[in-house]
Amino acid sequence: MSPVSPSVIAYGFGAVFGILAVVYFARDILLSLSVTSKLALLYAGSLSLLAVGVFGDGATSLVGFVIGGAGYAVASFYLVKWYKWRRSGRFVISAISAVLFVCLGWLLSSGVINGEIELAGATGVILGGVAVTLAAVDRNEGEVVRYKLTIAETIDPGTDRIGTVEVTNESALFRHAFELPSFRCVVENGPVEQRIPITVGSVVGSDASATIGAGETCDAPIQIEWRAVEKQLEEAELSFPDSYETSVTGEDAHRFTTEAGETINVELY
Structure with missing residues (x-):
């Protein structure tokens, strides 16, 4: 048995x-x-x-x-x-x-x-x-978490912060998770187009989850790595302009709303 x-x-x-x-x-x-x-x-x-x-x-x-x-x-x-x-x-x-x-x-x-x-x-x-x-x-x-982006119209080289992602939870009662958008940035120098690293700063600690309380708003900086820009321009033997104009693909303004996790295309020229 x-x-x-x-x-x-x-x-x-x-x-x-x-x-x-x-x-x-x-x-x-x-x-x-x-x-x-x-x-x-x-x-x-x-x-x-x-x-x-x-x-x-x-x-x-x-x-x-x-x-x-x-x-x-x-x-x-x-x-x-x-x-x-x-x-x-x-x-x-x-x-x-x-x-x-x-x-x-x-x-x-x-x-x-x-x-x-x-x-x-x-x-x-x-x-x-x-x-x-x-x-x-x-x-x-329904959907209560809103993402509002602000991108500077003119950017001076060396200025790391080029914009802000504003996250707002419009719920009256509930805490929600959120997912910041990602970015793809290119620099146009005449006939040459170069991909540039761009990051969105964290709004939570490394040991915490990305959540936002009812009625709360938080901001995350959008930053560009200018050393990568300088390196690519030097390798291509191109001059470094005094400033860049920016455009955002698919958007008419530099302040707009977007969806969670969406990829935003930014061009510097």
């Missing part, structure tokens, strides 16, 4: 795939929602499964605890990342979570908590209803 029951193996695989489902759900399926709604759905699902763990029985209780605990950990990770919590914030969420789970374990071991699986179902319905309502309000807002 096998020392391990087939039902235990089945429950184990169920728990593993449940955890994977939580991770992929958080990463891929919730892309169209704000980070606020994503967190609400993740926490609602995780706490519902933890309720199954508390009020369930046997293997059902074990699976509920495993998947719910993993979901809670994923949600807490994204909470810290999306809301740009620094070291103190990470400590606070970790400390609070540790206290909550230790207290839950003590209440379970002492027999203080008593209930039926129906109570877990009612808890899931309430939490899920709140989260889904929040997500519906979020979807109803």
Whole structure:
């Protein structure tokens, strides 16, 4: 007779795939929602499964605890990342979570908590209803993150900053992720056209996610690497002009709106 029951193996695989489902759900399926709604759905699902763990029985209780605990950990990770919590914030969420789970374990071991699986179902319905309502309000807002670009009409060589990307979250309630546009820049010197490196400065720390709160606005500098321009002009034996005029392909003005992740073509001549 096998020392391990087939039902235990089945429950184990169920728990593993449940955890994977939580991770992929958080990463891929919730892309169209704000980070606020994503967190609400993740926490609602995780706490519902933890309720199954508390009020369930046997293997059902074990699976509920495993998947719910993993979901809670994923949600807490994204909470810290999306809301740009620094070291103190990470400590606070970790400390609070540790206290909550230790207290839950003590209440379970002492027999203080008593209930039926129906109570877990009612808890899931309430939490899920709140989260889904929040997500519906979020979807109803539509696209609320705006990107406004300002490009200087005349640029003097050596001036690194040639423009600004302004990101605004017009939502009244929800925090959103954003993706800055990229740039392609060329310099025209008579018959010669040269590709020049151009970068958009970061508006978040290296350890934080690119998110913006409701009603907030942030700016990112658009910068050109002039040493690369000088090097290419020297190699082509071309003179260095006193200033450059700029044009933006497809736009009539030097101040315009664009979409997330779009590539903007800038020409210097």
